[in-house]
Structures are given as C-alpha cells and as structure tokens.
Amino acid sequence: MSIDMEQFRGVFFEESQEHLAEMEHLLMDLDPEAPDPEQLNSIFRAAHSIKGGSGIFGFDALTGLTHVMENLLDKARKGEMPMSVAIVDRLLSTTDILKSILASYSSNTEIDWASIEQGTQALEAILGAKTPAKGAGYALFDSPVKAPGPAYGLYEKTQQVKESEDFGFFEPIGKEEKDDGFGFFEPLPKTEKEEGFGFFEPPAKTEKEDGFGFFEPVAPAAATMQAPPAAAPPLPEEPKSPPKTADVKKAAPQAASPASVESTTIRVDTHKIDALVNLVGELVITQSMLNMIGSDDGGGSRDKLMTALNELERNTREIQEAVMSMRMLPISFVFNRFPRLVRDLSGKLGKQVELTIEGGNTEVDKGLIEKIVDPLTHLIRNSIDHGVEMPQKRVENGKPAQGNILLRAEQKGGSIIITVSDDGGGLNRERILAKAEEQGIAVPDYPTDQQVWQLIFAAGFSTAAAVTDVSGRGVGMDVVRRNIESLGGRIEIESSAGQGSSFVIRLPLTLAIVDGMSVAVGNQVYVVPLVNIIESIQPDESQIRSLGNDKLLWVREEYWPMLNLYQHMGLDGAQTDPAKGIVVLIESAKKRFGLLVDSLVGQQQVVIKSLEQHYKRIMGVAGATIMGDGSVALILDVESLASEVKVQKKEPQTS
Template identity: 50%
Template sequence: APAPAPAPAPASAEAADDVPVTMNGDRILELTLGPLQKPELADSIVELFKEIEGLGTIDPIDGGMPQDGLRRFRVTTPSSDADLLDLFGFHVAREEVQLRPWSGERVAPGYGFYPNAPGSPMTEEDPGFGFFDNAPGAPGASTQPPTEAAAPAVAAGAPKAAGKAEGKAPAATLEASSIRVSVEKVDQLINLMGELVITQAMLAQNSTHLDPVLYQSMVSGLTALDRNTRDLQEAVMSIRMIPMQTVFSRFPRMLRDLASKLGKQVELVTQGEATELDKSLVEKITDPLTHLVRNSCDHGIEMPEERRAKGKPEVGTITLAASHQGGSIVIEVRDDGKGLSREKLLKKARERGLHAPDSLSDGEVWALIFEPGFSTAEVVTDVSGRGVGMDVVKKNIASLGGTVEIDSAEGYGMRVAVRLPLTLAIMDGMSVGVGDEVYILPLSSVVESFQVGENVIKTVGGSGRVVEVREEYMPVLELEQLFHVPRSNDEHASEIMVVIEAEGGRIALLVDELIGQQQVVVKNLEANYRKVDDISGATIMGDGRVALILDVGSLVRRSRH
C-alpha cells in the first residue's frame, strides 16, 4: 500500500484538531513567542502559570535561551486556545503568540517527507515503519554498511533528548551570571560607602591648607580619590536599584479579576517599566499604588453602557507610568474615567463639617479626598471600602519623603502623581552657611543663587516678604529667623539668596554664604533624635560637625501658609 501523505502541522490554533491529550484530558500544545522586543516578557508568561491555579504547566523546550529571537515552550492545559490568547494578550501582542499541537513526542509517517519530494525515499510500498532499503535491522536487510540516508531517522527519533542536551549549557551560563545576596549585606556595604564618603570629605577639607606645589602628588591623589569614591558610590547604589517592572507586573492580573467582578472592561497600559527605584522604596510603594489602581477601576472607569452613551470607547484605560524628574521618581496612575466631581466633593465635605467654601481652587477641592474617612462612593463595596482611604495612602508616601498630587477633569478622567526621592542613602547637596551653622540643600532642588541688592525685598500685607526675580515674585524665608540662629552684634546680615523649587512652587532663602557642592550621607534624624519641622535628615561634615538637611517641600508649604 502506498505510504499515506502526512498532514502538515496546522498554521493556526483553530485548525488544531489533532492536539494530543493527556490521561486527565489536558491538551498538550507547543507555544512559540516572538520575535520579542523584550525577551523578559516570556518570563511573565511563565509567571502566569504559577499564579493562576488550574491553568496547567509550562516547560521551556529551548533551554531557556531564545533561538532566532523566539522562545518555545511545551504547555499542558485544560484551557481553550482563545482563553490562553486572551491571557497572554496582557503581556505580549497577539501576533507574537503561536499555538500548535505538540509534535515533539510524535513522529509523522515517513518522517516528514512528502511524496515525490526531492530526497524522499522512492518506494511504492510501506518501507517498514521508516526503515530505508538495506538499513541494518530492516526486514531482509543485507550486510551492507548503513547508508547516509539512515541519519534522518536517528535525528528525527530523538528531538527531545537533543533539546535537553543543548539546553544545559546556556542554562548553566544564565545561572552563573547573577548572584543572590541578602539585603543586610547590601545595607552594610552602603553604610561603609557612607563612611568612606565622609572620610574622603575630611581629607579633601584638610588638604585645602596644603601648598599645591609642595604636595602636588598628594593633591592629585586626593583628586583621584574623590573621583573614584563618586564612581564607587554610584556602583554601590545601583546594586539596590530595581526596575519598576517588578511592581507593575502584579497589576494586570489583579485588574483583570477586578474588572470582571465589576462587569467593566479595562485595559492596563504601563510606561517606563525600566525606571529604577531603591529596593526599600519599591517594597513600601506597592500597597499605595495597589489602592490607587483599585480606586481608578472602581470609582473612575464607568460601566461599558455609560461610556458608550458618553461617546467614549467601551474599554477604559488605566495607565501606570514611571519617570525620573530631577532627583525624584514620579509614578503616575491615570484613567480616562469620569474624574472627580467638584460639586460632589464640596457637598460631602460640608456634610462632614469641613470648611469648604465655593472660593476654593480646584487643587484645594481635590485635596479634600485626603481627609480621614472621606469617600465619595455612593455604595461602599468590598473593592474600595476596605477601611483604607486616600489619607492612609498620603501618610504612607509622606513617611517615605514623598508627595501626592491630584489633577482631574470631570468626565475625562483623573491623574494621581506620586513623587519620591530616588534613594534614601547618599545625595548631592549644596552647603550654605548662616552664622556659625551649616545647612544642606538637596542640589536637585536648587535653581539659582544671587546677591541681594538694596530695596529688592518688598513687604506684603504687613508681615510677608517677597522678592522679584525675572518678573516673578516669590516668598522670602530667612533661615536665621526660622531656626533662631544666634548671631553676634558685629556680624553682617544675610546678603545671598538661594532660589529653591519643590512641589511646583519656588521660594528664596536668605543665607550668609554659599560653602559649596558636596556629596552627603543622609542620616535619619528621627531614629537618632526626634522629628524636627523643616528638617529631613542630618549628615556629618568633613570636619566632624553635624549639618542639618533642609526639607525643601516643607519650606515651600510653610511659605504658602
């Protein structure tokens, strides 16, 4: 009988009628992903199978290394192809996913040769389950040595073993390229780095009295030490930095479950996943971000019918974006839902006995939702009414030295921006002197400095003082008065102004002198002493004295009030 022509593997999942099935009814599929712009997206697909119970199992058949830009897996699952494609669509584009029946353990008749194809065996009869003429062991085989044509039979018979053998070497290399270290060791390294920065600052300060001609080699050595210390500090700090992808990756599934529970259609868009943040901050920012995303889904995004009536697409969009701005990282949660209602917020505030006149600006009205226990939900559900309000979110972020800003347009959506310092350990600062005291300003907040001329400072409303800088008036704060710095009678008054910026506002600080720019090691003042208003921390100067680091955001808020 002529050999039956083997059916080619179906090109799409829909045509896969001959998918192999396990004993308990699960289907076995071959999943191909790619070409992927980011190979790590394949890992998020693997994570799906770990997170979702009953989805099945997934095993790499490429040794964990991309081949031709593609990743290949063996999937055993009870789910349909359509369900799998929907799930994978949260992480990779549909066109990057291919599902085929698993063929690794089955060999098609004739070893994949089509009739009359070049190189295929020219036989009319069944050649005995793939034995070629005169092959050793074939029925009626002669004693001839095996022909070269027998090679495909060996290769085709063991694709799985070959895949395993190939996979071992890359997997071992991959494992050796990273190392797992406890957080305590990294913290100890950062503390030692801080001490080194202080010691280097001390040496640099003492060397200013040396004659650069006599001690030329020492001065050049100290300059090299300064450069190497800075490079080492950046390298050590980068060990603690992890990408925001680790935070963002937990939201797609949570949002999918939440949207189906509420009967809404929501799409999650993430931007800036590669933006890095200190590990300690990543752990603490996850809960506040989770609350903001749940709020957007529950209160912000409307039901599909309501969105259609407003002329919006039925599928709402929630955007998570992370970006660097100066010395801070800004994480935004945006939605295109109904936004905040000014009237509803004012009405609710008055019901709760809060002072809420109609003259409040939009920003001040939005800030009302940070009041303890404040909620605009008509119906309290288990989604958002969990006893955790926006006041807790703001408190948690403030404890990390961050701020929360809200912007909204009724009917178009709202935006919540969380601004956090990049790291809590070492920063660039500018030292300023007032009397005998030294204060540190974060360099990222300093805009400019200038000499104060006569009659530049104007008095407003009897007590407020302002200064005009390039046709813009800004409040003036005297650090001498703010911190009650003692001053002898013969000392001159402050004559230098430093303009600082924070939370969208600028103020001018009156100081005696600018000492210079330097790296400072931030020491927690609360842990070692107590909380002090307008001070975010302290540092040790090169001469061993303690200098206070000013809380720029607090100073700007003080000037507003």
C-alpha cells in the same frame, strides 16, 4: 555524608517566590481559548520545582497542594483537558494560597489548613477525580485541625519500591527519569539514591520505609488517610482567597505578606560585582601612590599629591555609584503585581479595564521599591473604582467599552516620576467641593482646580455613595500622600472632566544619597534637597511686602509666604533682612514658600544618616550628614517645614 538543609531554606523561599510570580504572570497572559503549549509547560515546571523543593524540606502543605495543581496542569499541557477562564481563575487563586503557605513557613506562623483543603478540593473538582491519582500518595485532609499529625498526615503509605523512588508523593516515572533526582540533582549510584540521595544520612531500614529518614514514622492506622468525599465539591464561584474556618488560627497579617519573604535580599548582576572589584583594585593602587608620596623626600611632591588626590576622588565617586547601583532594582518588581489586581477588581466590579505598563526597566532604590507598593495599589484601585466608567456608560459617551489605565515610570535627573492615569470620567469639581463643605474641610476662597484636587487628600475624605470592601471609608488618599511624603516625594493631580485623571508621583532616586544645596544660617550649615528647589534669589526692597508681622515675597507674579530658618531653628547671629540675605524658593507637595537663609555654600551630594536613630526626631529635619571638614550638617525636611508656613489670604502692603 550529612548536610544541614537549614542553610538552603532561604534560597528555597526566594526561588519559590520567583516561581509563583512567574506562574501568575504566565497565567495572566494565557489565552484560555488557545493556550500556548510553551506557557503551559513553563507553568507546569514552576509548580513542579516548588513541589520538589518543598518535599525535600518537609513543607507538606506546599507539596500536597502543588501536586494536585501539577496534575491539572499536566492534563492541560497534554491536551487532555481544555482550559477556560474559570480554570485560570482557580489556578490564580491557588497561587494566592501557595503564597500564604510559603509566607507561613518562612515566618513560622500558623498555616491555614482550611484554605488548603478548600483549594485542593476545588482543583480535584476540575480534574473530576473522586480519589487521588495513582501513585500520587496524596489524600484530602480529614479536618484542618487533624491535618498536621505525624509526617503531617499528608502522605499515604506506598510500596517499598515507590518509597525509594519518589517518596510516595510524586507521579510514577520511568527508570531513566527516576535516577535523575527530580531532574535537577546529579544522577547518583543506586546505593546512594536509595539511602538518601547522597546528602541525607543513610537511615535505618525501618526509618527509611516509614519516614524517609527525616519524617516521623507513620503508624499503619495513620498512614492511610480518610477517603475523599463521595462526590467532588463544586468549583467555588468566587476565586478569591478561601474563607477560614472558626477553628483555625489566623496567621499574623504582616508575617503572611509575601513581600516580607524577600525583603532582606538583593540579587545583583555579576557585571556590577565585577565593576566594583575593579574599582576597589584601582583604589588600592591609589592608596599605594599616596604612601609613596608620603615617604618621598624629593621635589615635585605637591604635584604628585594633587594627581593622586584627584585619582582618589575619581575612585571614590565611581565606587559610590557602583555600590548604589547594587541597591537599584527595576521597578517592574512592583509593576508586575498590578495586572492581577486590575484583572480581579475590574471583574468584580463588572468593568472592562486594560492595564498598560511603561518604563518597567527604570531602576529605583530597593527601599523605595518596598515602600511604594501600598500607595500605587490604592491609586490603581481608585482608578478602577472611581475613574473608569461602566462599559455601557462609556459607550453612551462615545468611548470604547474597555477602559485603560496607564502605569508609567521614568527617570528625570535625580528623580523618579511614576504616573497612574486613566481615561475615565475625571474628578468632579462640584462634588468634591460639596463633600468638603459637608465634612467641614477648609476650602480656600475661589479655589483653583489644583487646590480642589488636593482636597481629596484630606483625612476622612470620600465621595463614594456607599461603603464597600473596595472604597468609601475615606482612609486611603491621605495615607497615600503621607507615605509618599515620608519618602521625600510629592504627588500631583491632573484631571479633565470626561477625559480622565493622572496622578504623578515624584520621588528621589535613592533614599541613601541626596543631591542638595548647602546653605548657611548664622554659624550653622543646612542641606536643602535640590528636588524641592525652584530657584534662589536676592530680592530687592520692592519685592518685599508686609502683612501684620509677616513678610511676603512678590516674585513670579505671585506672593510667596516666607519662612525664616533662623527663627525656626532658634539661631542667633543670622541675617534677618530678606533684602540682605538669600531667599530659596521652595516647592513642596503642600505649598510653595520662600526660605530665608544667610548665604549659599554650594551644591553637593550628601549621604543621609538617621538623626532619629542616633539622637531624636527634630521637626523640620530629615536627617544629618558629615561635611568635608568633619562638621555635621542637618538635612531639611521640606514637607514638614511647609506645614509651618502660613498661607495669607489678604492683600499685603508694600514695606
């Protein structure tokens, strides 16, 4: 029987990503002084699963490196090798290399053979082996360029019995294990096992012996690789990504991102699928009811119709919620990558930092999951680099030597609140103001703390004394805010000198549906996201002040600049007098302002459709939606509208 293995590649990539994430998580939790045997077994099983799957698909770069890693883990779990921080660091570095290899196979980009060779040699150095383990069938590369030869040149020729039993690159195992098919295939009769495990075409005997039926036959001279160096290389001091040699092509950065491998799929709980199937069944019943009412000539049809329509409304709402829940993923998918970041960066900077995660089960839209990674990464790096002090300084200030960073998520209404806080030194008001003046950044007169904190989001702003590979170039915080605003969110800062800082991100629950307030301006209807609305008022004449040609609103003990929506959108026939219209008080990430409209139509959920994709980008518009009467309403982009609002500094006059 012949099976096209290509159809299983996607599953392999997904499962391997999960195995690597599990390995990294378990290694982070592992106590090198007293490692938990079950944790070591779990790490070993994850490596073994990747090796077995990669062997089936011929992903030799994965197979070779995971085999050596598996050898080390096997010795550790059997108590034959003591664990240490250095070994854990090396294993974590190896998972990074495996992620890069996996991404290269997934995106068909160049594999970095030099880093694989260096990673393999480092593991062999820990093992203390000068030659590959007996039966491993794995040899170090002659050179990164020569590595991908026939059968990728990775496997040594073994005896015929070993080819039929373990492909020549798995550890020799007992007969009873050998017949089980790596422990995750169904046991097969001997004839099938030797001819292709029951799902490969039985190859000719010469092919089976030379390449297992799916590798190119290896010539005798190429089958035996060059022996490893006489002495095992030392363990590199820096367990980061190994350097690349000049003769190895670099994979495209975007393609090599592990996130790109898993960006097109979602795993859905079967309970959610069952609920959706039941709801579709109810919708079919409701549709049958409406058909019967349509063909019924008897009395009482109106009451029956209203009952059926109410049922249809309920079905539609519940199906919408069920479908949206299928796009929702726990934010732990993002949070779980940061313990490694904190561990590596704090060690590099000589600081002691503990990361506390709360609310990892909070569910957010998959689109947000993918786009919030970079802003959070930068905020956490900043907290470690700029926020948390060196251990000695913390002790001198009466703090514990170990700093703490809190990463928390929670849902409030239709918003997701993500907080990144630290117990470091806090933001330095005087230093920020001095740096802003030095860089020519506009500063309000007598600025409040909140206004000063917002200066760090200016493009090019940085208070770092020197440029390092961690920070100092001033290209971070402005990008953080821009990315968050592109998601329809905003970021706020709270800081106290000597106590620490908190960065609070507010995001919509989903990018596909928004809770909004429909407003009328002239003969047009617009939707304002509820998350940005503070309140709506109809002001009286005493609350309206003038400053030149501009109108300001005095409310909540402060002046609010006003934006006339009819003027911004170029509409005729709209209300121009604020005292006769409605002013919607808006809060954006940049400022507060009043939005003048004719009237409020009502609150409702709307489905966002891309206007840029179907038409073109319009300033102040985030998208469009179709209303109940079939008309199109534009959804306002509050953040871009805020940039059009002038902030007045002079005292206005009463109208």
